[in-house]
Amino acid sequence: MSESREGALNSRIERAMAGNRRALARLMTAVENDPTVARDVMRRVYRRTGRAHTVGVTGAPGSGKSTLVARLAAAYRAQGLTVGIVAVDPSSPYSGGALLGDRVRMSALAGDRDVFVRSMASRGSLGGLARGTRDTVRLLDAAGYQRVIIETVGAGQSEVDIVRAAHTTLVIQVPGMGDTIQTLKAGILEIADILVVNKADHPGADRAAAALEAMLDLGETTNRDAADDWRPPVLKTVASEGQGIEALVDALDRHMAYSCTLDSGRRERERARRELFEILRGDLLRQLMERVGEARIDAIIDRITAREMDPYAAADNLLSNAG
């Protein structure tokens, strides 16, 4: 990195950390778009991180996630806490930004300088999205935001990976037993620290909550980690009306206190390990590609598509002759 570029970056980091929102936003864009810049920036801000309480919020489309997140942010603000929100929207070229209409629900918070909302607009690879999200959360943390809420769509593995990087994971359900079973199938219950039945004014809310409790009972006898004595509470909310938000904030605080004690070290190590391995996988592949060159990779891919060589044998070939 040239000296002047390094100077510009340092100055931008300084301004971002000092509360300059525009500098922070630009830093996020740079970090999101360029893994090399991300490395430089993380090296400089990492020691400031680890202070925010991070909350991952996930649930199916239509479960009212964005509304709930906005309410939660408002509740934190009412306590005098600063709030960062990272909305993970794996956008398509079709949607661009024009369709991201539910961000307007954040408008009540829009004038508040102690709330910072960031949409992860870039699509890219799974690794890219998870990496970008994690680094964005870290920038908010380093910049002094005390609560960082990460909102993700759906129940795919990438979303699971993203919310697992948070201290506390909140899973939103809506009434309707079919949906509940689908969520259970998608394996998302096991990552939940707090379960929320939103739209609890709709029919079937009590049944949905009871079903979740029953599932937790089942899990306790069969699958709970013995070291983990946190039982996810099941809460009912009507986010559109602000109902149940106070109890939710309460549960989040209790989980934060819990995870700061017993559970914290283990989870923190797991998170660090996952991230380290992800970075290593990407770096190692890049190094290999540089060594063997694009032409050789192309030739190998020709052999795979011609069915002369299976993909595993192709990998062995590249690895054994890459020195």
Add this chain to the structure above:
Amino acid sequence: MSESREGALNSRIERAMAGNRRALARLMTAVENDPTVARDVMRRVYRRTGRAHTVGVTGAPGSGKSTLVARLAAAYRAQGLTVGIVAVDPSSPYSGGALLGDRVRMSALAGDRDVFVRSMASRGSLGGLARGTRDTVRLLDAAGYQRVIIETVGAGQSEVDIVRAAHTTLVIQVPGMGDTIQTLKAGILEIADILVVNKADHPGADRAAAALEAMLDLGETTNRDAADDWRPPVLKTVASEGQGIEALVDALDRHMAYSCTLDSGRRERERARRELFEILRGDLLRQLMERVGEARIDAIIDRITAREMDPYAAADNLLSNAG
């Protein structure tokens, strides 16, 4: 691999390829559970693959995927084609297998020896699931199943990766504009070769179909690959009644014919490249771990969690001293 184990594996592969269903099922389990076995098996069967038409089916929970897949399988059977179905259910310890009730809808096909249904039950890592699914599809292909349908839940990146490995990707929508927008946001429209509005007897089906067409119009002027002149058809089905299935089979055949010509080479290379890189990433990390040892990794993770070292610097450290 010992000679006797190799002999047993060869014999099982032979029986599986000759139509022994039990041998095929056991082979799938072995391949799914053990990447080393997967390599051995793929080396032996790979040259037999590439004959099946693979169809990825994705859509939100409750969109009627399983019913549609069962209808599609029945329609193929009526044409005399053999059918493999791979249902990707990232199951949780909570659900096990007991809740996977919608598999019972397959019961009409259960006695048919020319239909092979396989649920991907193991959870594991994203890479593991994508790898296992791909190898399972390959085994069905090698065993002579002429159509292989891969059914996945949701719109996460992992599901996207799984369906992208298929020749033809079918995205299911249900009436309701909110859902449509959510799907667009999730970026799934861009991977669709065929769009299906299922539950088309529900209100709003025509509006949903029109909205999808409008999105495609938008995409054509801004985002379409110039080399790619396939416009995804938008079809309406009522899978529970079997309505619209004939037209769907027709569209699938047309897309197969299309992708066998113009588009095939490019996509096939992309698929091979993605898979090769995924294998390499895993192999490279394993090699590194063996070189540096668990103790050193643990020590580095301690430094990360103590904020003495950021994860990128930790990766650099491991890579520069791993020789």
